[in-house]
């Protein structure tokens with residue numbers, strides 16, 4: 001398959017929520033809880049949000065939260081359904097990792113639905129995170145109502 005040309009952009013915080021929302025709405029199997037989706041949209045207005053852009057269209061995004069100097073969190077990530085499986089998500093993670101490494105970040109975490117609540121879509125998401133180098137750290141309950149949360153980490 002031909003890989004699309006991807007460029008990366010750190011969004012202006014005032015524009016990021018409006019650009020994130022249509023991407024989240026394109027994948028309702030993952031972002032179908034309205035209140036949670038709106039909180040991810042709002043988070044793009046306060047956190048650093050990187051976009052992957054293909055043919056001048058927003059193909060995917062990741063919001064990055066910095067907890068401490070040496071640790072960061074891929075707080076929310078999605079690729080628009082039209083661009084799934086074309087290498088956009090991998091390219092975006094690699095790009096953001098490079099930026100964070102240059103800023104002195106040594107550890108990255110990401111959270112996703114844990115495998116104790118089987119779900120075909122999230123199984124693919126987990127496969128993606130492991131493929132880009134994350135390692136399962138712990139599954140916790142109580143963080144998200146009714147949904148087990150798997151924490152994955154990666155050393156940059």
Ligand SMILES: CC(C)(COP(=O)(O)OP(=O)(O)OC[C@H]1O[C@@H](n2cnc3c(N)ncnc32)[C@H](O)[C@@H]1OP(=O)(O)O)[C@@H](O)C(=O)NCCC(=O)NCCS
Pocket residue numbers: 027030077078079080083084085086087088089090091111112113124125127128131
């Ligand atoms: C998970 C996601 C970010 C991956 O981005 P992507 O651009 O589709 O992935 P890439 O093309 O870079 O990587 C492809 C790999 O990811 C896997 N993958 C995971 N989810 C996928 C999906 N929904 N569609 C296609 N491939 C997917 C593929 O199987 C492939 O691995 P393989 O070559 O071993 O089969 C994206 O598919 C997505 O937004 N999914 C829905 C929302 C989501 O899961 N967000 C994270 C919530 S915690």
